[in-house]
Amino acid sequence: xxxxxxCSGCGARSDATGPRTVCGACGAPWLVRYARPTPPSSxxxxxxxRRGGMWRFREFLPLVPGEAPVTLGEGSTPLLRAPRLGAxxxxxxxxxxxxxxxxxxxFKARGLSAAITRAVAAGATAFxxxxxxxxxxxxxxxxxxxxxxxxxxxxxxxxxxxxGQMTAYGADLVTVEGHIGxxxxxxxxxxxxxxxxxxxxxxxxxxxxxxxxxxxEIAEQLEWSLPDVIVYPTGGGTGLIGxxxxxxxxxxxxxxxxxxxxxxxxxxSGCAPVVRAFEGGRAACEAWASPWTVASGLRVPNPxxxxxxxxxxxxxxxxxxSVTDDQLVAGAASLSALxxxxxxxxxxxxVAAARILLERGLxxxxxxxxxxxxxxxxxxxxxxx
Numbered sequence: 001x002x003x004x005x006x007c008s009g010c011g012a013r014s015d016a017t018g019p020r021t022v023c024g025a026c027g028a029p030w031l032v033r034y035a036r037p038t039p040p041s042s043x044x045x046x047x048x049x050r051r052g053g054m055w056r057f058r059e060f061l062p063l064v065p066g067e068a069p070v071t072l073g074e075g076s077t078p079l080l081r082a083p084r085l086g087a088x089x090x091x092x093x094x095x096x097x098x099x100x101x102x103x104x105x106x107f108k109a110r111g112l113s114a115a116i117t118r119a120v121a122a123g124a125t126a127f128x129x130x131x132x133x134x135x136x137x138x139x140x141x142x143x144x145x146x147x148x149x150x151x152x153x154x155x156x157x158x159x160x161x162x163x164g165q166m167t168a169y170g171a172d173l174v175t176v177e178g179h180i181g182x183x184x185x186x187x188x189x190x191x192x193x194x195x196x197x198x199x200x201x202x203x204x205x206x207x208x209x210x211x212x213x214x215x216x217e218i219a220e221q222l223e224w225s226l227p228d229v230i231v232y233p234t235g236g237g238t239g240l241i242g243x244x245x246x247x248x249x250x251x252x253x254x255x256x257x258x259x260x261x262x263x264x265x266x267x268x269s270g271c272a273p274v275v276r277a278f279e280g281g282r283a284a285c286e287a288w289a290s291p292w293t294v295a296s297g298l299r300v301p302n303p304x305x306x307x308x309x310x311x312x313x314x315x316x317x318x319x320x321x322s323v324t325d326d327q328l329v330a331g332a333a334s335l336s337a338l339x340x341x342x343x344x345x346x347x348x349x350x351v352a353a354a355r356i357l358l359e360r361g362l363x364x365x366x367x368x369x370x371x372x373x374x375x376x377x378x379x380x381x382x383x384x385x
Contacts, residue, residue: 002036003062005205008308016062019122019197020205022304029305030205031245032062038253044224052076054110054213060249062118062209069117070146072103074110075213079221079370084338085351090358093368095227096335097218099375100342104165106375107214108138111238112199114210116142119197126150128190129199130183132235132296133162134375139199140169150199151190153183158296159380179291181301201236202304211239215246218370219256227261228367231353233346233374234265234274234320235300237309244312261370263318264362265309266353268293268325271301274309278320283307294325294384295345297374319362327352329384332377345384347373 005014009028014020022029039059050056054075055063063069079097086094099107112135119127127150129139136152143150152166156175166173176183184200191198201207219226226247232240240263247260265274271291277284285306291299303309313320323331325345332348335341343351350371357363377384 001064003032003034005030006033017122019119019124021198021203029202029308032205032209039255041253041255044255047220054113054210054217057213057216060212060216060246062114062206067121069113070120070142071113072109072141072145074102074113075217077101077217079218080339080341082339082371085335088334088338089351089355090365091354091369092365094354095368095370096339096341096373097214097370098341098373100344100373100377104134104138104141105379106134106138106344107211107239107372108134108375109142110210110213111207112138112142112210114206115199115204116146116148118206119199119204120146120148124148124197126194126196127199128152128187128196130154130180130187131158132180132299133158134297134379135201136171136173137162137165137169137379140166140171144170151187151196153186153190155179155183155296155299161379161381162296165379179299179301181287200304201238207238208242208245211242212246212249213242214239215243216250218243219247219250224256226256226258227370229264229357229363229369230261231264231266231350231357231369231371233295233298233349233372234267234309235297236303237265237274237305239372239374240265240312241305241308244316260316263312263316264353264357265313265318265320266349267320267322268295268298268328268349269322270325271299272322273302274306275320275322277306277310278313283310285310295328295349296380297344297346298349321353321356323349323352323356332384335373336377341373342377343373344375344377344380346375347371347377
């Protein structure tokens, strides 16, 4: 393999053979570091001619020569101009990256495709993970695609359409009275008991690499330029970290010029550990007591990647904002009605946060701003309750 693993906490190095969980020395997530030559910018025309999907970017991804990934065609989602929504909010150059068009209906398809590709190559025969909803759907689908079994632990408050999708893809589903942190403890225990590989957010290193393609695609879709601001609804934060990594790699390869986008983490006021840590100047998150929000993907009380997210926000001169459930539900309604996007509540949070950015002078009306709709609203049920 032409990559190694580097601990994001203590800097320890490891080879990438066999299934990997967090760093044994400090418990922090691993990051993939490539030893291969930097992909040349002369690759751009060939890249554009390749068939769609995130694996077009294989030179930036953890694949060995000739290896076929476990894929359902994820990636190549649209980056849409949003003129009517922009006019309502006060932006003249607003865009929406619509991840609802992925297989399984959310951005989680990217990370689970990469994670299961590498896990199967390393010999994993079964999987487990906790989920707030969309990750469980994606894990079930990609495990089925790979011919493997997966046990999923989900809060009983997870929207029924998402639970139904998990079982439709063959997952062994366990619903739990509690939040995703409680589910995580059960999943970890199941992994220890059975040997199933734990696919929890950032407990293996490759979901970041799949989510990294979010940043690669945005750069390509903007003709190898970068937006000024990216507004990203944040639960576990893998996508935020992945884009931070993607932009650094694109700059190092000479494919784009800086500055990198200011990354904005958006959370619900009912569960905002990243916002609290960012505003308090802390380097790590503390667990949020009694988390609740209708945006189930934001209901992550103590994200393992909290320290990495905070680094990404500060290094890109970004910020972290919280919005109320009423604001994010209204934001989703506006995105759907004005732009025809099947907005999930997390996508609505990005809309609500964009308005706050402008009101507080954290973005200007002329800047190029990208909002993320991370999943399909239909999978939550239309009342978002």
